[in-house]
Amino acid sequence: MRRKWWIAAGVNLLMGVPAVVPVWLLWYIAVNGPLAELGWTVREPTENDGMLLWLVIVAPIVTAFVLLWWLANDFARRWNTTAARVYWPVCALVTLVPSLTLVILT
Structure with a gap:
C-alpha cells in the first residue's frame, strides 16, 4: 500500500487557515494570563475585565x-x-504552518 502523504498534508494545510483564530486566542490568553503573572510579558493595560470572560469565549x-x-x-x-x-505530531506541525507564516511575515 502506497503512503498518500499528500492527503494528510493537504488536509492539515487547509485546516491551518482557520487554525489562525484559535492559535491567536490561545496566545492572547497566555500573554495576558500566566506569562504576565510570571513576569515574562507585560499585560495589556486595557485588559481589566479578568480572564474568565476570555475563557468563556x-x-x-x-x-x-x-x-x-x-x-x-x-x-x-x-x-x-x-x-x-x-x-499526529507531523500533522500538528503542518497545521501550524499558516500561523507561523503570519508571525514571520508581520
Whole structure:
C-alpha cells in the first residue's frame, strides 16, 4: 500500500487557515494570563475585565477546532500507513504552518 502523504498534508494545510483564530486566542490568553503573572510579558493595560470572560469565549472555539481537526485527520489517516507516533505530531506541525507564516511575515 502506497503512503498518500499528500492527503494528510493537504488536509492539515487547509485546516491551518482557520487554525489562525484559535492559535491567536490561545496566545492572547497566555500573554495576558500566566506569562504576565510570571513576569515574562507585560499585560495589556486595557485588559481589566479578568480572564474568565476570555475563557468563556475561547474554550468553545478551541474545542470545536480541535474536534474538527481530529475528525479530519482521523478520516485522512485511513489512506496513510505512517506510524501514529509520526503521523499526529507531523500533522500538528503542518497545521501550524499558516500561523507561523503570519508571525514571520508581520
